[in-house]
Amino acid sequence: MPLEQVLLQIKDDPSLKWPVKIKGDPDKRNRNKYCCFHRDHGHDTDECFDLKQQMENLIRQGKLRNFLGRDHKDEKLKGKVEESSQPPLGEIRVIIRGNSIGQSSKSRKTYLKVVQNVQLSGRSPRTRNTNEQAITFTDEDAERVHHPHDDAIVITLLITNYATRRVLVDNGSSVDILYYPAFQQLRLGRDLLRPVNSPLVGFSGKKVQSVSTVTLPVVVGTYLQQVTKHVNFLVVVCSSSYNAIIGRPTLNSWKVVTSTYHLTVKFPTEYGIEQVQGDQLAAKECYLAMLAMDKQV
Template sequence: MSVSRYPIEESSSMSKRVKMGIPLVLGFSNEDKLGTIQPHDDALVVTLVMIDQGSGAKIMYPNLYKGLNLKPENLTAYGSHLVSFEGKMVIPKGQIRLPVQTGSDVVEVDFIVVDIFSPYTTIMGRPWLHTLEAVSSTLHQKVKYPSGGQVLEILGSQSTAMQFLVVAIQHRPGAEILAIAENGL
């Protein structure tokens, strides 16, 4: 469990004053697991966005890129290659900086744009979590972050995570052959 200290503002009729030393707790308890299916090993998926604590990259996939009507001229060069979940080398189309709104907070995010299949629209990694000063938990299927003197939550969707896992597995090369062999067709 992480604890961060942020000033909490109290209103008074004369003026606002800051009360120091009251910690906002950015952590999880067993109550936070209510509404999730336990035990599980699901990724944290929030409205088609995967929160990947292990990734330093913020990845944008073709559906979102096209949905935002972005064009190749909107991209800046990105010189490094990436490695996909399947272990294949991926050459990014480029990079773009876009504002991402989380509640009332807006954070500028540098997305690496790739042109490969993914059921997700984007993957948000550690830099986004750190900028928001957020704490995520796949076990609790939540992200918590401080905003305006309170702790806000973003809820994950286990059913979407499970559906996307199936889609990703089915999309792998050779998955059709494997499914046919398993079904005895």
């Protein structure tokens, strides 16, 4: 169900807080797009970041189910409401230790075969879905970002129902990493860990021996535009200011498009294109923390 239709159903609910007018010069905004939530032009209602945040908060508080429950025609949507109304088990904020890993001989051979296939055919074996919406970035996506900057994209993900902050989006990483202190805060048993012996080699050339691997459910996005997938993390022990690193394996499976300028990631969902804004303050804090760690070595 589009966000605009949901808004029409709950517009008289006292829990809904209507926003102030959109800041900035109205003449510089797109007049072909109108937001019923802000009651102003500049972006569509279904793209409204503030409305998505409010919807998510209302769902977690259990205040939105009664409105959406009136639509008995969409049982699948009702199921998503029930699932999304589950509050996180907790919140992982800061860690002071870290991560790393590698690939087996078999996986390297499989990867080489794929590379050779692409080189010979000139195209990927998978065909493009022409029904997917195009993912684009505009100046509006950069309005919440302080420029100029060279910050990394640091986001929050729901990992095994824990809101896990300080997750680095790293296009340069060939693996997904979970630092061991973060794994401990997820309150999972060590029996879930599978031992591995492959080292991870970073940009500095230093090898870090991984502890193990673990497969965990991860949710990215906000209701209704969410993607849930099981991610195979490499669990490592080393100093880091991040809780986890999401690398190319998961970014590609989510079909994520990143923009470091906008500090934003966008990806397709069943209900349209979703975007997750990076936390610029958290990115700066992580960078300073890593500098402090380097000085201590």
